[in-house]
Amino acid sequence: MSSKPPAAVSERALVLGMDVGGTTIKAEISDDAGTVLAAGAVPTPPGEAAFDAMLDLGDSLLDELSAADRSRIERAAVLLPGLVDSVRSIAVFSSNVGWRNVTIGSRFTDRWQVPVLIDHDVAAAGWAEWRFGAGRDRDTVCVIVIGTGISGTLSVAGKFVRGALGQAGEYGHIPVRHDGMLCPCGNIGCVETVASAANIARTYALRTGTECRSAATVFARSDTDPQARAVIADAMDALADGLTGVIHAVCPELIVLGGGLAGAGAALTDALHQALTARLRVVPVPEVAIGAFGPRAGLAGAALLARHGALS
Numbered sequence: 207m208s209s210k211p212p213a214a215v216s217e218r219a220l221v222l223g224m225d226v227g228g229t230t231i232k233a234e235i236s237d238d239a240g241t242v243l244a245a246g247a248v249p250t251p252p253g254e255a256a257f258d259a260m261l262d263l264g265d266s267l268l269d270e271l272s273a274a275d276r277s278r279i280e281r282a283a284v285l286l287p288g289l290v291d292s293v294r295s296i297a298v299f300s301s302n303v304g305w306r307n308v309t310i311g312s313r314f315t316d317r318w319q320v321p322v323l324i325d326h327d328v329a330a331a332g333w334a335e336w337r338f339g340a341g342r343d344r345d346t347v348c349v350i351v352i353g354t355g356i357s358g359t360l361s362v363a364g365k366f367v368r369g370a371l372g373q374a375g376e377y378g379h380i381p382v383r384h385d386g387m388l389c390p391c392g393n394i395g396c397v398e399t400v401a402s403a404a405n406i407a408r409t410y411a412l413r414t415g416t417e418c419r420s421a422a423t424v425f426a427r428s429d430t431d432p433q434a435r436a437v438i439a440d441a442m443d444a445l446a447d448g449l450t451g452v453i454h455a456v457c458p459e460l461i462v463l464g465g466g467l468a469g470a471g472a473a474l475t476d477a478l479h480q481a482l483t484a485r486l487r488v489v490p491v492p493e494v495a496i497g498a499f500g501p502r503a504g505l506a507g508a509a510l511l512a513r514h515g516a517l518s
């Protein structure tokens with residue numbers, strides 16, 4: 207990252223934050239205190255049409271503001287899934303939405319008439335959890351977002367790690383089960399083939415012969431159902447196996463769990479902490495906590511990125 211990050215916006219500034227997911231595009235205009243002045247969401251159209259939907263959603267929120275408030279908008283940030291080249295402003299690839307090498311250039315800035323940053327959705331959400339959420343004031347933190355897939359961020363000794371492609375923390379694609387399931391990435395037995403929300407639900411359904419559509423159901427049953435507890439323990443064992451390498455390498459003091467599965471609370475954090483305790487002999491077992499922003503981590507990350515100007 208050679209380019210100098212832009213300075214923070216002024217205290218009176220409003221910012222537009224947008225989080226583009228595989229199914230929904232969400233956006234908010236907020237002030238310095240986090241108060242939301244306008245908010246909206248639209249379904250994500252497939253392919254490059256998604257960019258028109260982003261522009262239109264931004265327009266509609268900006269139109270809701272008074273002229274005085276509209277003039278307070280100093281910057282926007284748009285978070286995209288997949289691979290994002292934030293320096294050259296290119297949406298490199300998204301398998302979920304279906305775009306490849308879309309040059310964003312100035313299309314947002316031209317339309318909204320404010321500087322617009324783009325970045326990777328999980329990177330911004332994880333950075334927000336580290337700097338302003340559950341990882342606040344901690345120097346070495348893994349944030350892991352568990353939903354349809356599993357990925358996250360890594361901060362080491364007070365620095366947010368961006369890695370070679372501007373991204374780091376692909377915890378979900380660490381192979382941990384050599385006789386496991388084929389992962390969509392092409393490897394066998396990746397962490398997310400066992401521990402993603404969808405695969406927790408699927409494994410429980412297979413083991414019990416009952417229908418189970420969501421991991422939340424498995425966690426809800428874990429107090430009374432030993433099968434549910436066993437499926438959760440397997441999932442957290444796989445995640446712990448995947449994390450042991452990075453834990454030995456950088457000694458995180460805290461692991462923050464976010465994403466859809468984080469609603470499970472202590473049933474999730476206790477299971478992961480137990481699995482880590484069973485594995486770690488040389489390095490201390492990190493604390494495990496639930497993210498502070500919950501399912502809003504993406505929108506919070508977008509607003510905070512717009513406000514601060516860089517993930518740093």
Ligand SMILES: [Zn+2]
Pocket residue numbers: 378379380389390391392393396
């Ligand atoms: Zn994989």
